[in-house]
Amino acid sequence: MSTLKERFVQTQDRTKTVLTTFYDNYSTADLEQQTEFYLDLLRKKNIKGKKIGVLVPPVFSYLSLIMAINQLGGVVVPLSWQYRKDDLKQILRFLEPHIVFSITNHGGFPFSQAIEEWASESETLTILYKSEDCFRWEEFSIGVKEKPLEISSIDFICCTSGSTGVPKGMMFKTDDIEIMAQYLRELPDMRTSDRFFMTAPPTSVIGIAALSVGFKEGLQIVFPDSFEIPLMVKLMKDTNINKMLTTPSILKALYPFMKQMAPEIVGNLEFCGLSGEVVTEEIAVQIPLNDHCRLIGLYGSSEMGGILYCNLREKAEWSVYRGVEYKIDQDGEFLIRTLAGFMGYYKQPDLTSELWTSDGWFLTGDLVRMNENHNLEIIGRKKDVIKKGGQQVVPGEVEKILLQHPNVKQAVVLGAPHSIYGEQVVAFAILHDESRVKELYPYCAERIARYKVPDTFEIVSDIPIVQGKTDKISLLKQYLSRKG
Template sequence: MPELPTPRFLDERTAHWAQTKPDDEAITFKDRTWTWSQWYDRIRRLAGALTELGVGRGDVVAFLDKNHPACVETTLAAASIGAATAIINFRLAADELDYVLNDSGAKVLIVGAEFAPTIEKIRDQLSSVEKVVEVTPDGDDEYEALLADATPVDRPDEVEPDDVAIIMYSSGTTGRPKGVSLTHANLIAHTESAFDGWELDEGDKNLVAMPLFHVGGSSYMQLGLHTGVASYMTRDVDGAQLAGGILAGANRTFLVPAVLAKVLESGEDAVKLFSALKTYGYGASPMPLPLLRKALEAWPDTDFIQAYGLTEVGGVISLLRPEDHRSGNEERMGSAGRVVPGAEVRVIDPDSLEDVPQGEQGELWFRSGQLMKGYHNKPDATAEAITEDGWFRTGDIGRIDEDGYIFVEDRLKDMIITGGENVYSIEVERVLAEHPAVAEVAVIGVPDEEWGEAVKAVVALEGEATDEELIGWAKERLAGYKCPRTVDIVDELPRNPTGKILKKDLRQPHWEKSGRKV
């Protein structure tokens, strides 16, 4: 691929490809395909439409739908006029959507038709939203009419690389999600570092299947925009749509390990189809070693790349590269690889805040140009997460071996990662504690072969309730992936002498035979 100067703005490379290869495929979604020139024209038109709606530098546009190219168009168009796009998790329950949309301060909300009824129910509670625009998968909608009527505008001179381009909401340590603010500069630094080692060729095509509200989806989408490689976007992560993408020529992808497990379970034809992938990037949750062994055997010609990271660093901060997967060093295959170019790592004693000796456990801290500008509207939370000299405190416990390989072994934060989604226990505990029969509750993560971890609640009651009733209560108030899969009802929860619930004691029986803690 040609070497080009590092861009300063997210829409810069799309403009370049529109000029240098205007008729080449840029993106395919369902039965629609756009060339680079067509797509860039749509971005400029959307920038004009947003400007006419009063959106300008420092404002926020929200996008709520399953995967759709309109989300990427909105991100690029809004960023080009100095505004940010809050990409909202479509799995959130109504009261969660209410909180996130109001916290974002979005002026305009672009919403998928299937989620419009939910928005209508809370519309009068969305104090900052001035305009709602509906979008559909087939394109016969208000969004397309908006673009058709718009006058294209270029990027204003006052827009800066340090302007926030994307806001992604992650689970919150205080029971409410926090918006991670990522700038043009953050996202570009991530793209140039995180895909170091991806040897792309002319004719390659990216399979974009991870949800765009997830940093693994939106940041992966940037690879095609940056390199000029065509992208094939699926609406959902399911076998039929993934197969359709591969049959359409997609040969590079990034997915969670659970998808790989399902492919291996689907039989010889599915395994053969996926052998067309040159690169299989995976992350967001650990890949069990037995599954990784099966995958390496099933696809001997595929480059496997493991990514470890966090939304706060734009996605990937360390990589386990293809050669590491096939080195025969199984201990190293259990690591998260080494930091990406341009990033630094330290291992810190969380009590003394001093560096620990090499090889010993501590909290992983990273410093990089990828690091978020901060948490949206939360300066105190930002100050807690980022030191004055720019180190990000991950809350993950790990160690680094003599060759710089990072091993993530536990969590300082009270967090569960299930199927690549972060769930803070306190979010679930807050909802369950509101049930009239619950006296006290603790939520923990337990091993799950398919999803990495599953959410479990342990409750003591002061009235009567069944585990099914408590799970149903949570499902009415939380996104499905946050709800407990199982509930244990006990007489009382274990506590230390100061009264703190001993979650370590609750977790220990479930993890003692798994060989890992996360």
């Protein structure tokens, strides 16, 4: 089995800075030293075949830990620090990790406490490592009965939500991550002198691939540990970045601060790649970067990696990455075959099989068409998922939380256009007492990740129905007409 260390730690100058975060600068030697610390911690646990949950916000500590787990044959289960009590416990109940590393508190939320509650409710043994700083760890054992080992040859299980809020665990091999990293390395024409700013969620498979690029190529990856705009811009200025990869909404949020706090950032940019949500050529007008900066749109999926790219200085006509095969079915859905690709959804073979045709094509759920220049244009998507700032929000999951509030009679959640985030989350609710609407936001914020919490609560007297189903199109039209 190949490991992350074998695949990615290949820089010749082991003292050169290849990763910069809010906390410090790090070299290959630093990474190997910290990884060795975790290897010493875990060797005695014999973790081969065990699932290891990792809820560690500092990027350097997180990367060192997953490198160690991967090297010892454990299954890495990255856990997002955007989770809150309900969605975190739901993920843990679904995956049943053998060991969990967790920050004690982060962003005002007691993560280790929520994990302890889950472990106490479970009938099996869980080893919990918790820390206030992700350097000094305390070990606790909760439960007695041993969990069975994972017999499948999985290296990573990266989680997202299903169509009704049910967790989905995407299974990957280390080789899949290397291929995804190769897609990231190709377009920007990378050089060892680059300072590359990236904002991909580090707990996603794309984020793991992005973090590896600096160690593989010997360039400096600048990776913020959290989404705090002024700190991000200061980090960009201090490192004098010349390339970046982010989402359109994050770029829109960063740009005014860049112009005000550090206009030289805009002048120095040579490459800006945008992905994670709908990307159109209008972004070139909305965000007027310097003329010599290549502005590239990137399209892909968490399951299959990079698929398409386009020059956003021109019309958004998409070309296919090298090594990707595609076809368009009679309904206009985009089908692909790639060199990378996940192994399937953990414990959900039926769901996995729904995404593949009998002859091996992956169903993306997106609609495209071929234009007169023989390039692809993306029309829309079939999946009922809200894409807010590069994050996916499942309406059914948010609706379920709202309906648990005693004042909510009915609830429908939709995505509506937003100038910054691409889409925003709008909740339509029928309440027993409309004067208590202000209770809904904190109620949701305590139970689900902040990006899933509705941005707007619309109180309505009825929910329109068409052919026995909620008429979401009418609801959205009513909302947009009121907003003018």
